Amino acid sequence: MKGIEVKNVSKAFGKVNALRDVSVTFEKEKIYGLLGRNGAGKSTLFNVITNRIFPDEGMVFIDGETSAGNDSALQKIFMMSEKNYYPETMRLSEVIRWTREFYPDFDTEYARELAGRFGLDLRKKVKGLSTGYGSIFKIILTLSSNADYLLFDEPILGLDANHRDMFYKILLEKYSQNPCTVVLSTHLIEEVSGVIEDVVIIRQGEILKQASQEELLANAFVITGNAAEVDRFTEGKKILGTESLGGFKTVYLSEFVEKSSLPSGLELSKMDLQKYFIQLTNHEGGEMA
Amino acid sequence: MTWKAAVKYRLWESKKSILTFFIILMLLTALLACMAVSFTGDTGSVTISISGMEFGAGIFAFVLGITSFRDSFRLMIQNGVSRKTICLSMLVSGLILSGIMSVLCGFLNVLGKWISAGDSNVFLGGAMETLYFPRYQGGGNGLQILMEGILFFFLLFAAVMAAGYFIGVLYYRMNKACKIAVSVGVPGFFLFGLPIFDAVVTHGMIYRGFFEIFQRAYGFPTANPYMGMLTSLAQLLLLSACIWLLVRKAVIKD
Numbered sequence: 001m002k003g004i005e006v007k008n009v010s011k012a013f014g015k016v017n018a019l020r021d022v023s024v025t026f027e028k029e030k031i032y033g034l035l036g037r038n039g040a041g042k043s044t045l046f047n048v049i050t051n052r053i054f055p056d057e058g059m060v061f062i063d064g065e066t067s068a069g070n071d072s073a074l075q076k077i078f079m080m081s082e083k084n085y086y087p088e089t090m091r092l093s094e095v096i097r098w099t100r101e102f103y104p105d106f107d108t109e110y111a112r113e114l115a116g117r118f119g120l121d122l123r124k125k126v127k128g129l130s131t132g133y134g135s136i137f138k139i140i141l142t143l144s145s146n147a148d149y150l151l152f153d154e155p156i157l158g159l160d161a162n163h164r165d166m167f168y169k170i171l172l173e174k175y176s177q178n179p180c181t182v183v184l185s186t187h188l189i190e191e192v193s194g195v196i197e198d199v200v201i202i203r204q205g206e207i208l209k210q211a212s213q214e215e216l217l218a219n220a221f222v223i224t225g226n227a228a229e230v231d232r233f234t235e236g237k238k239i240l241g242t243e244s245l246g247g248f249k250t251v252y253l254s255e256f257v258e259k260s261s262l263p264s265g266l267e268l269s270k271m272d273l274q275k276y277f278i279q280l281t282n283h284e285g286g287e288m289a
Numbered sequence: 290m291t292w293k294a295a296v297k298y299r300l301w302e303s304k305k306s307i308l309t310f311f312i313i314l315m316l317l318t319a320l321l322a323c324m325a326v327s328f329t330g331d332t333g334s335v336t337i338s339i340s341g342m343e344f345g346a347g348i349f350a351f352v353l354g355i356t357s358f359r360d361s362f363r364l365m366i367q368n369g370v371s372r373k374t375i376c377l378s379m380l381v382s383g384l385i386l387s388g389i390m391s392v393l394c395g396f397l398n399v400l401g402k403w404i405s406a407g408d409s410n411v412f413l414g415g416a417m418e419t420l421y422f423p424r425y426q427g428g429g430n431g432l433q434i435l436m437e438g439i440l441f442f443f444l445l446f447a448a449v450m451a452a453g454y455f456i457g458v459l460y461y462r463m464n465k466a467c468k469i470a471v472s473v474g475v476p477g478f479f480l481f482g483l484p485i486f487d488a489v490v491t492h493g494m495i496y497r498g499f500f501e502i503f504q505r506a507y508g509f510p511t512a513n514p515y516m517g518m519l520t521s522l523a524q525l526l527l528l529s530a531c532i533w534l535l536v537r538k539a540v541i542k543d
Contacts, residue, residue: 047541050366050369051366051371052366052540052541053540053541054538069371069372069373071291071292071369071370071371071373071374074369074370075369076369077369079367083543085363085366085367085541086363086364087364098294098298098364098368099368101294101297101298102291102294102295102365102368102369102370103368103369147369
């Protein structure tokens with residue numbers, strides 16, 4: 001099968017279960033959002049996929065090949081890490097040169113062009129980069145790698161609004177010219193919701209949902225109005241969460257609601273991805289200990 | 290070919306430090322040779338012998354091995370290189386670097402001999418003539434000394450570098466408490482514990498035994514450098530296996 005297949009992967013760090021029996025598939029030529037709160041297990045999942053750490057149980061397959069100890073499978077992935085793994089004293093141009101050595105399809109010209117667009121001086125050393133420019137540099141490397149699978153771990157860390165906007169534009173531009181699988185791991189949902197097609201929601205090391213954004217939000221509604229009326233209407237329905245302010249109440253539902261069935265005085269609206277995520281991950285406790 | 294890129298990177302990474310080291314060593318050889326020649330020229334009755342630059346190079350190879358694991362491991366893992374390839378690149382680059390270093394040492398010995406040629410009171414030679422003196426007594430065959438020296442030190446540097454790699458990877462794999470325990474415990478044992486035990490309890494038997502084994506392993510009593518080469522080769526193979534066992538389960542650390 002083509003794509004990244006994660007099968008029954010579990011990983012614990014001491015007493016903390018970072019991943020629990022995770023099975024997830026990232027298909028070819030799609031843009032995914034791997035959404036989860038801090039400590040949900042997003043980076044651990046990426047690190048297992050790229051064989052940087054070993055799972056306690058389970059396997060990862062890249063286009064049907066196991067990724068463990070397999071150069072040809074690993075070379076199909078480029079992961080932009082949140083952390084820096086390049087020698088601090090290396091110049092950015094040298095990092096580009098060496099990335100080109102390991103990824104033969106790496107586009108040096110494109111990397112230089114992107115550096116120009118972001119205003120990044122490639123003569124600088126890795127240690128001389130601010131958090132934001134460190135992220136920009138890693139984004140440039142990832143986009144220029146031309147690998148089949150691009151994994152971005154918190155790509156917009158430290159980026160200002162202009163650079164974030166530029167990143168999303170360039171990502172879509174790149175994807176339209178050269179389709180590949182992109183997985184964006186982030187807890188900043190609102191911004192990525194306009195970019196991603198499919199969503200994988202992870203909480204406390206478990207996959208809660210994997211579906212297309214459209215499918216996920218097709219049955220996600222918000223009912224607002226007088227508390228008593230809202231309670232009456234939503235009784236027996238699948239409730240994700242509630243919010244109250246005085247006599248006014250908002251209920252988040254995860255089932256389809258026919259507008260015509262709504263009593264007068266109540267308001268019905270579609271839920272956006274961020275609200276859906278918040279309600280889903282707030283439910284049963286939220287962040288991992 | 291990922292392994293070629295990995296080897297290339299490792300060589301590039303070590304290039305600057307090796308060049309700097311050998312330029313210093315070359316200048317030092319030339320300086321010492323000139324000083325020795327001019328000194329004996331003044332007095333005429335003093336014999337000066339300078340040899341063993343190779344041992345400095347050996348220490349350099351060891352330090353290079355110790356310090357070169359962490360950064361290159363992180364860079365290669367970031368670039369989708371498997372641990373198997375990382376290990377292979379360590380071995381191949383170690384052999385290439387050892388080859389370059391032993392040839393450079395051979396060149397320095399030739400340089401030293403050339404500078405001191407014609408002055409019978411000055412001896413500027415390689416470590417081989419000192420270590421295996423009976424074999425090369427009276428000058429021997431120059432080409433034979435050079436070739437055996439290059440081969441001997443090639444294997445010795447490779448083994449020493451592998452020992453450095455092994456310690457580097459071992460430290461990388463250990464947690465903080467383990468690092469402290471090993472850093473204090475191992476030197477403490479060899480510098481204080483064992484010598485005291487040997488002096489008080491075994492009356493020098495342990496160190497004498499070590500010394501004898503070491504001498505035999507390197508073929509000093511029989512003046513046989515090939516015995517030393519075999520020993521270095523065995524060390525290299527053993528250490529390479531140990532390095533693989535450590536690298537295969539190494540994970541990226543923040």
